[in-house]
Amino acid sequence: MLSKVKQILKDSHFRVSGSLWIEGEEKRFLGPGRVELLERINDTGSINQAAKQMGMSYKKAWEMVNSLNSQVNTTLVMTQTGGEKGGGAIITEEAKQLIMYYHLLRKRFETFLETESRQLGE
Amino acid sequence: MLSKVKQILKDSHFRVSGSLWIEGEEKRFLGPGRVELLERINDTGSINQAAKQMGMSYKKAWEMVNSLNSQVNTTLVMTQTGGEKGGGAIITEEAKQLIMYYHLLRKRFETFLETESRQLGE
Numbered sequence: 001m002l003s004k005v006k007q008i009l010k011d012s013h014f015r016v017s018g019s020l021w022i023e024g025e026e027k028r029f030l031g032p033g034r035v036e037l038l039e040r041i042n043d044t045g046s047i048n049q050a051a052k053q054m055g056m057s058y059k060k061a062w063e064m065v066n067s068l069n070s071q072v073n074t075t076l077v078m079t080q081t082g083g084e085k086g087g088g089a090i091i092t093e094e095a096k097q098l099i100m101y102y103h104l105l106r107k108r109f110e111t112f113l114e115t116e117s118r119q120l121g122e
Numbered sequence: 123m124l125s126k127v128k129q130i131l132k133d134s135h136f137r138v139s140g141s142l143w144i145e146g147e148e149k150r151f152l153g154p155g156r157v158e159l160l161e162r163i164n165d166t167g168s169i170n171q172a173a174k175q176m177g178m179s180y181k182k183a184w185e186m187v188n189s190l191n192s193q194v195n196t197t198l199v200m201t202q203t204g205g206e207k208g209g210g211a212i213i214t215e216e217a218k219q220l221i222m223y224y225h226l227l228r229k230r231f232e233t234f235l236e237t238e239s240r241q242l243g244e
Contacts, residue, residue, distance in 0.1 A: 005223040008194055008216045013147050016227065020140040022131075022242075029136060072130055094130045101127040105138065105238060112234050116227060120144075 006120060015117040020109050022102070024071050034064055035102050038091050041065075041077060045088045068095075128242060137239040142231050144224070146193050156186055157224050160213050163187075163199060167210045187211075 021031030028034075033054075040050035051061035065077045076095040080088045143153030150156075155176075162172035173183035187199045198217040202210045 002223065004216075004219045008196055008220060009144075010195075014144050014151060016142065017145050018140055018142040018231070020138065022136050023139045025135050073132075074130055094126075097126045098130060101124065108238070109140070109234070112231070116230070 002119065009120060014120055016113050016120065018109065018113060020106055027067070027071070029071050030068070030098060030102060032106075034068060035099055037061060037064055038068075038077070038095050038099055041089050042091045042096070045090065047077070047079070047089045050089075065089075124241065131242060136242055138235050138242065140231065140235060142228055149189070149193065151193050152190070152220060152224060154228075156190060157221055159183060159186055160190075160199070160217050160221055163211050164213045164218075167212065169199070169201070169211045172211075190217075 019032065022029045036054060037050055037056075040053050041047055044050050044053070047061050047065060048058055051058050054061075065079075068076045072094075074094050075092055076098070078090050078092060080090075141154065144151045158176060159172055159178075162175050163169055166172050166175070169183050169187060170180055173180050176183075187201075190198045194216075196216050197214055198220070200212050200214060202212075
């Protein structure tokens with residue numbers, strides 16, 4: 001069957017692509033957007049700045065942070081007081097572990113995608 | 123590192139999940155939505171009915187069909203005349219091959235996801 005599919009797709013540059021996330025019970029826990037948010041909070045020390053860089057509302061970013069923190073028995077993002085939209089934020093060691101895990105998981109997924117794409121193009 | 127991540131995620135029911143699609147040069151070609159649309163066109167003989175079943179606008183469904191047909195050198199959905207929103211539609215043998223290919227691809231992806239999820243939960 002793959003040979004017929006190759007025939008249909010021939011002379012084009014098709015590839016298999018995809019998205020990956022970790023989910024809890026019916027709720028998303030960690031995907032590419034949340035990983036990027038955590039990384040930008042780590043980089044800027046601010047949920048507000050991280051949200052701005054991603055073109056995301058402050059409210060949306062806070063909802064993501066709350067969703068992350070509420071689904072595990074440990075804190076992933078710690079906020080410091082300092083008035084409205086003030087104060088800083090840092091990510092914990094546990095959040096950094098999760099980020100590293102996600103990138104390695106994505107890497108294994110890339111291997112899967114490359115194998116499938118190569119089979120389409122052969 | 124995985125042991126630390128397991129520690130963070132323990133006592134919850136996390137699993138690795140994802141989405142899969144075939145893309146052309148910077149353009150999506152075939153993903154779960156389009157596969158479902160093709161299957162529903164095959165089932166109902168009508169783009170309009172298929173769109174309705176999926177809660178999708180007729181315009182959106184037509185755009186998907188046009189995108190599918192325009193990216194390969196063969197017809198995937200054939201429409202028959204019959205007045206506005208009238209007439210029928212059928213999917214070709216080539217479209218059926220693509221649908222079957224997609225489901226097998228998804229099945230291989232499920233194996234990947236199950237392996238990763240099992241490792242999280244062990």
